[in-house]
Amino acid sequence: xxxxxxxxxxxxxxxxxxxxxxxxxxxxxxxxxxxxxxxxxxxxxxxxxxxxxxxxxxxxxxxxxxxxxxxxxxxxxxxxxxxxxxxxxxxxxxxxxxxxxxxxxxxxx
Amino acid sequence: xxxxxxxxxxxxxxxxxxxxxxxxxxxxxxxxxxxxxxxxxxxxxxxxxxxxxxxxxxxxxxxxxxxxxxxxxxxxxxxxxxxxxxxxxxxxxxxxxxxxxxxxxxxxxxxxxxxxxxxxxxxxxxxxxxxxxxxxxxxxxxxxxxxxxxxxxxxxxxxxxxxxxxxxxxxxxxxxxxxxxxxxxxxxxxxxxxxxxxxxxxxxxxxxxxxxxxxxxxxxxxxxxxxxxxxxxxxxxxxxxxxxxxxxxxxxxxxxxxxxxxxxxxxxxxxxxxxxxxxxxxxxxxxxxxxxxxxxxxxxxxxxxxxxxxxxxxxxxxxxxxxxxxxxxxxxxxxxxxxxxxxxxxxxxxxxxxxxxxxxxxxxxxxxxxxxxxxxxxxxxxxxxxxxxxxxxxxxxxxxxxxxxxxxxxxxxxxxxxxxxxxxxxxxxxxxxxxxxxxxxxxxxxxxxxxxxxxxxxxxxxxxxxxxxxxxxxx
Numbered sequence: 024x025x026x027x028x029x030x031x032x033x034x035x036x037x038x039x040x041x042x043x044x045x046x047x048x049x050x051x052x053x054x055x056x057x058x059x060x061x062x063x064x065x066x067x068x069x070x071x072x073x074x075x076x077x078x079x080x081x082x083x084x085x086x087x088x089x090x091x092x093x094x095x096x097x098x099x100x101x102x103x104x105x106x107x108x109x110x111x112x113x114x115x116x117x118x119x120x121x122x123x124x125x126x127x128x129x130x131x132x
Numbered sequence: 133x134x135x136x137x138x139x140x141x142x143x144x145x146x147x148x149x150x151x152x153x154x155x156x157x158x159x160x161x162x163x164x165x166x167x168x169x170x171x172x173x174x175x176x177x178x179x180x181x182x183x184x185x186x187x188x189x190x191x192x193x194x195x196x197x198x199x200x201x202x203x204x205x206x207x208x209x210x211x212x213x214x215x216x217x218x219x220x221x222x223x224x225x226x227x228x229x230x231x232x233x234x235x236x237x238x239x240x241x242x243x244x245x246x247x248x249x250x251x252x253x254x255x256x257x258x259x260x261x262x263x264x265x266x267x268x269x270x271x272x273x274x275x276x277x278x279x280x281x282x283x284x285x286x287x288x289x290x291x292x293x294x295x296x297x298x299x300x301x302x303x304x305x306x307x308x309x310x311x312x313x314x315x316x317x318x319x320x321x322x323x324x325x326x327x328x329x330x331x332x333x334x335x336x337x338x339x340x341x342x343x344x345x346x347x348x349x350x351x352x353x354x355x356x357x358x359x360x361x362x363x364x365x366x367x368x369x370x371x372x373x374x375x376x377x378x379x380x381x382x383x384x385x386x387x388x389x390x391x392x393x394x395x396x397x398x399x400x401x402x403x404x405x406x407x408x409x410x411x412x413x414x415x416x417x418x419x420x421x422x423x424x425x426x427x428x429x430x431x432x433x434x435x436x437x438x439x440x441x442x443x444x445x446x447x448x449x450x451x452x453x454x455x456x457x458x459x460x461x462x463x464x465x466x467x468x469x470x471x472x473x474x475x476x477x478x479x480x481x482x483x484x485x486x487x488x489x490x491x492x493x494x495x496x497x498x499x500x501x502x503x504x505x506x507x508x509x510x511x512x513x514x515x516x517x518x519x520x521x522x523x524x525x526x527x528x529x530x531x532x533x534x535x536x537x538x539x540x541x542x543x544x545x546x547x548x549x550x551x552x553x554x555x556x557x558x559x560x561x562x563x564x565x566x567x568x569x570x571x572x573x574x575x576x577x578x579x580x581x582x583x584x585x586x587x588x589x590x591x592x593x594x595x596x597x598x599x600x601x602x603x604x605x606x607x
Contacts, residue, residue, distance in 0.1 A: 078290075079297050104570055108196065108563035109460055112241065112286035113570075120290035123390075124297075 030096030031059035034132035151193035178482035197462030200469035221471035225435035232438020237283035259382035269319035276323030304378035333523025374582035470524025487536030510551035557583030
């Protein structure tokens with residue numbers, strides 16, 4: 024089974040720990056920066072590719088990755104928008120909209 | 133990318149020491165001045181608190197909610213009150229009214245009610261962009277009347293992104309997105325004019341007004357609702373003049389498919405809508421039902437209804453505590469800070485002193501001139517200052533000025549606070565415009581231009597509306 028993990032922050036780190044218990048699961052990890060939290064904490068050496076995933080490009084990227092399941096770590100959006108009034112709601116709504124736009128099974132962590 | 137990349141939105145420093153020192157310096161400067169003639173020493177300290185509040189909420193050395201929480205601390209530090217007195221305004225019923233409104237907004241978001249309405253609009257308008265834009269603005273406006281406007285905007289913006297991504301031509305998609313997001317920001321502000329619960333500034337104003345005259349949910353609506361009903365379509369028309377509208381139709385098939393997948397409105401979604409409907413009905417009629425049935429006073433007050441609605445949603449397991457953690461608690465602290473300031477100015481006599489200074493200037497002035505200064509001044513200031521902050525600063529002064537000058541407080545306060553909602557031009561104007569700005573979908577120059585084109589006629593309408601009411605003796 025191939026899982027595409029979008030984002031490599033706190034929730035993604037927890038997901039990684041769980042997914043790694045099954046060696047049959049192939050995990051592809053992307054993030055919007057070269058050194059996300061998972062890399063900084065040594066959980067990962069590096070991400071597979073650097074890309075900001077939005078509603079616009081998720082399917083284009085997913086056609087290349089061909090995942091069986093997509094998991095999205097919402098932490099990145101919360102960091103970007105969470106400092107503004109209403110930003111957490113916006114970040115949450117944006118990431119769920121990304122999940123809805125996906126042609127592949129997609130869950131928000 | 134239609135939306136700017138995460139990370140480019142900009143992450144602020146949590147605490148800016150330099151700005152905080154400016155705040156302290158301004159406050160200290162006021163304290164060091166000799167006590168003005170006619171003002172008590174306590175009133176002088178309250179003046180310092182006024183300067184502290186205005187500067188800390190404007191400069192925001194810390195995130196706005198934290199800055200707001202410093203206001204009661206400053207009140208205690210200045211010796212104006214003790215802890216129990218300084219924090220007491222945070223427990224005013226209007227704070228709980230907004231709390232209930234925030235939870236209701238969260239329930240609407242969680243169960244996809246807002247999104248479903250947007251899908252219906254896409255299908256009903258057959259994807260014709262002009263009609264679609266109006267439909268989205270209508271949803272934003274109507275929901276913002278009864279739940280806090282920022283929450284409404286935050287949920288609708290991602291829907292706008294999804295709509296815009298179905299436009300094939302990139303330039304058209306960018307223009308469509310800019311129009312939709314501006315439309316959402318404006319409609320959320322306009323809808324918030326209609327009722328007390330729409331905006332934090334309304335809550336502060338209504339809370340202070342209710343201390344001097346009987347003033348409830350319906351009293352605000354009779355002024356706010358007609359204004360909102362006129363401004364919504366007018367703003368739609370003006371917005372289309374400000375940015376060239378692409379001649380496009382959106383493919384509605386995905387929306388049709390999603391509605392089919394969602395099925396009918398049932399279960400938690402339906403219950404959320406019913407509870408919100410009941411809350412709105414009781415907000416409007418609660419006082420009358422209370423007196424007709426001889427119920428205990430304030431049992432059906434707005435705040436009690438709001439909290440009861442949330443309790444009902446929780447009992448029905450439509451929302452739970454985990455959902456409520458994501459609610460925007462910060463706005464409650466800003467409202468509390470405004471009420472605290474008003475309380476401090478009132479009990480120290482500082483607001484009477486202000487009013488005594490200003491009211492001779494109003495003597496003999498025609499109301500139209502006073503109204504023009506208030507509406508024009510509020511419109512100008514709200515472009516640069518957060519609208520809730522501005523409401524927190526202006527409301528206490530205007531309420532007292534009303535009493536001292538012989539002009540009813542409503543005639544001064546209502547047009548001013550309503551004009552404060554027209555915060556369209558800059559990211560700092562309001563939380564809605566901040567959300568619009570952080571998406572990166574609207575160029576700053578377009579935000580300013582559209583804000584002027586839509587905002588100035590709106591301010592003029594508010595001016596003539598209240599002037600007309602004045603001539604009719606209705607205010």
